[in-house]
Structures are given as structure tokens and as C-alpha cells.
Amino acid sequence: MNSKNGESKLEKTARNGAFGAPELKKGEKNRFLGExxxxxxxxxxxxxIKEKAIYPEIKEALAHPEAAKLIIRGDIAKRYISDYIKLARAEGLRFTRKNSPDFKGNIALAVAGKGAVSQQFAQIPKREEKLQKKGLSDNIIKNAGSLLCSDCWQELMEKAPEEKINYKKAGIFDRLLGTGCAGCQK
Incomplete structure (x- = not known):
């Protein structure tokens, strides 16, 4: 019996055996790390992913009820992804590193569900641009991971509280030791 394209079942089986079964939406999967x-x-x-700060949107996506796994492109150095792996583990999600010469584009990390998800954040906007739109000072934006004085911490909490995972509030010991604030350079 012939199929729609005139190929017999035997020919189709032989072709699939030699070249593999045709893959559904291969171009799309190559763009999204195999998903x-x-x-x-x-x-x-x-x-x-190579920025100093963690994207809080990824933390939110990992906590999403439909999130099943964190996928990381295999050629990304561990120093850039270790914090994201910790976030995935904290949510009880598995993570996987995938490599393929067929991957296209610049996607390096993705949070995926088991099936189609109801809410997609898609690409997260660049952190610097997002925080500038919120009116956060450039010194605070560019010094992720640094200590902030009370005034700069307050500015952060008012304008971008989700970013608190990327900063530390200076305590009394920091002031006694003379550790300066990266946000206002005090």
C-alpha cells in the first residue's frame, strides 16, 4: 500500500531507518535548546547570563507551577550558571545542559514546562534597560553584588524590590569597617 507521496511502507521504514524519523518543528526546537x-x-x-546579576524573572519562572526544568546551553561556563542551578534546585526542579551543533540563535538558558504552558514571559528584557526605566541610579545598577547604604537600599526597595537578591544592605559592622556604598560611592 502506498502513502500519500507514493512511497510504500517498506520504503518509508527503510528511509526512517537510514536517516531517522522526520522531526516535528526542528527549526523551532533548535532555537529553543531542543524544546x-x-x-x-x-x-x-x-x-x-554572563552579567554579574541574577535575573529575578528567572527565579519567578522557576517558581511557576508549570515549570518542569531549567535548560542550559552546554558551552556556557559554570561560573555564569551556578546561581541559576541553585535557584532551580531550591524549587525542586531538575536542570540539564544541552549541546548541539544545530542550535541556532543566542538563547543560553531557558525554563520549560513538560507541555505547552499557559503563561510565557519569553525573553526577559535586559536588566540595565529595565532598571533605568524604573529610575534606579546607574551606580546601583552597575554594582550588582555590592553593599548599599540605607539610602540606596531604600531606593532599590522603592523602585525595584525584586532586585534585592543582587545586593547586600550595609550593616553596622560594614560602616564601622569603612566599607563604602557602591550605589552612592560613600
Whole structure:
């Protein structure tokens, strides 16, 4: 019996045996680290993942009820992804590193569900641009991971409280030791 394209069942079986079964939406899967786009909750580009700060949107996506796994492109150095792996583990999610010469684009990290998800954040906007729009001072934005004085901490909490995971509030010991605030350079 012939199929729609005139190929017999035997010919189809032989072709699939030699070349593999045809893959559904292969181009889309190569763009999204081996996943269908409708399964992706959020993702970061290579440039974003290499920033000093963690993207709180990824933390939120990992906590999403439909999140099943964190996917990381295999060529990304561990120093850039270790904090994201810790966040995934804290949520009880597995993570996987995937490599393929067929991957296209600059997606380096993605949070995916088991099936199609109801809410997609898609690509997260660049952190610096997002925080500038919120009116946060450039010194605070550029010094992620640093200590902030009470005034700068207050500014952060008023304008971008989700970013508190990327900073430390200076305590009394920091002031006694003379550790300066990165936000206002005090």
C-alpha cells in the first residue's frame, strides 16, 4: 500500500531507518535548546547570563507551577550558571545542559514546562534597560553584588524590590569597617 507521496511502507521504514524519523518543528526546537516554543516559560540570551546579576524573572519562572526544568546551553561556563542551578534546585526542579551543533540563535538558558504552558514571559528584557526605566541610579545598577547604604537600599526597595537578591544592605559592622556604598560611592 502506498502513502500519500507514493512511497510504500517498506520504503518509508527503510528511509526512517537510514536517516531517522522526520522531526516535528526542528527549526523551532533548535532555537529553543531542543524544546518546543510553547513549552518555554522564560529565557535569557548568552549576554544576559554572563552579567554579574541574577535575573529575578528567572527565579519567578522557576517558581511557576508549570515549570518542569531549567535548560542550559552546554558551552556556557559554570561560573555564569551556578546561581541559576541553585535557584532551580531550591524549587525542586531538575536542570540539564544541552549541546548541539544545530542550535541556532543566542538563547543560553531557558525554563520549560513538560507541555505547552499557559503563561510565557519569553525573553526577559535586559536588566540595565529595565532598571533605568524604573529610575534606579546607574551606580546601583552597575554594582550588582555590592553593599548599599540605607539610602540606596531604600531606593532599590522603592523602585525595584525584586532586585534585592543582587545586593547586600550595609550593616553596622560594614560602616564601622569603612566599607563604602557602591550605589552612592560613600
Amino acid at each position: 518546543f516554543e510553547e513549552r518555554i516559560i522564560a529565557y535569557l540570551t548568552e549576554a544576559q
